[in-house]
Amino acid sequence: MNAPPLDDRDGVIWLNGKLVPWRDAKVHVLTHSLHYGNAVFEGDRVYNGKVFKLSEHSARLIRSAKMLAYDLPYSVAELDAATKLVVAENKLESGYVRPLAWRGPEVIGVSAAGTKIHVMIAAFPWGKYFSQAAIRICTSRWKRPSPESSPAGSKAAGLYVICTLARDEAAAAGYQDALMHDYKGRLSEATGANLFLVFDGELHTPTTETILNGITRQTVMELARKRGITVVEREIYPEELARASEVFLTGTAVEVQPVGSIDEREYPVGPISTQLQADYAALVRA
Template sequence: MSLTMDDRNGAIWLDGQLVPWRESRLHVLTHALHYGSAVFEGERIYDGRVFRLSAHSARLIRSARLLDYDLPWSREEIDEATRAVVKANQLTSGYVRPIAWRGSEVMGVSAIGTTVHLAIAPWAQEGRLSVLAREAGISMTMAKYRRPSPDMAPGQAKVAGLYIVCGIEKDRALKAGFDDALMLDWEGRIAESTGANIFLVIDGKLVTPKPENFLDGITRRAVMGMARKRGWTVEERAVMPAELADASEVFLCGSAAEIVPVGSIDQHHYQAGPIAKTLMADFQKLVREPDCEGFGEATHLMTEAPPLAA
């Protein structure tokens, strides 16, 4: 079987139709390819259903709004299209990548005059967490680039262009023998990894950076909900790098990653401890609950996106 992403059997939902996988193509003069204007999501299928589907579809629409464009499909239509394409590919577990982008009618920095497209591609892919990572945790290093300030970029949006720095830092980490990189924000506070949010356990409390201008993850919200349900204290606040020395456990969380213990961040070493392990087990139950497709704790995505900053 081919391993490349473009040479597979199956169907991709593309602009309202199920299109054979290999025929889901676009033109080289597409605005999003040149100027990073695509918005996307990463979702996971558990027992045939997409965890927090409505929250992801809503975030996709919000991300586009934050770039000043509207998707020509409603949240409900995107949910329905996702269910249809997952079913068409006969997937009971895997990953889903919805992506919306501005097309090829005109070429220039301005996207005015382009049409908006949407594709939804699901494929079989298990959680990224290897047995080793589950036991020993992943190894991380500090990133050099930082997450931008709110007056530099719309950091709450999941926009292709904002992933440039994540990609550079992920590659830099992998080439240096680490699994991932930890990024600071514009003020030197801990922000997130290149594709997931971060939690620290300090003095028995769960501590996570307040997402001032980076992705307020749907999994992050689920983790906070699970922890509070267990009666654990969760603090959302500014977290400084010096506090890495005070943590007894560190873990990442995100749709693709699920919950991943961190074994080290440069000179700091951690155990995959009881709090991360309990949350990992709780999470596997949560993603299979009957109402798992809804918004859950991701209430921040229930309201419409604010208008583009003036």
């Protein structure tokens, strides 16, 4: 049986400072962000009842909104407290948290001046993102835009238009996810996760110019350095995929996810991926 849709569940959602019954957490159809894509969101994971890197996620939500020229009416500490409350009230031991901020229905038109800012936090059970030990991904025709054309570092709803297109096109072609290049033809990221490659025992990952600088990405780089692995952030081009010995993705949702193939080129699940996957799994539950 399918899980019930996300608007038809028991529990409570934190909405603009109050806990409301899950089914009552609604917005109006003339909500500005619904029309113009300027909502911002987060995705946190709960392990053993505790949100991993909670303050980092709360801070990024605030920064994402700032990049879209609005200020949230809550501090990091207030968002952290609200998240803890909603996780506890829903008795969530393990799962996912989805904070969202958006502009309200006060005006219709491109200008958002005069809109009120709303924030909600929902928490629900959620298992593994991919069921496969190693996923098959393909190169997307969609390119990450130049930072001159988009607020690349913001987790802005509008930027996910290309991610959803890329992901669903990949799925229709029999792949689990898509790898996007950026506007300069460099490797960038997957549709909801960052990219890592192993070259000669070193861990390489694209620079952050056109991608979301993932909290998991930063955590995994730290874990790698602790293991004595050299970490290199640089521009990486598709031709280099031929000499990578391991490939994996990182993200709150996917955690550390080995990639078994990109297009038709195959990769083993190698020692560095396996080590960092284990280190990450231990850290989030520590």
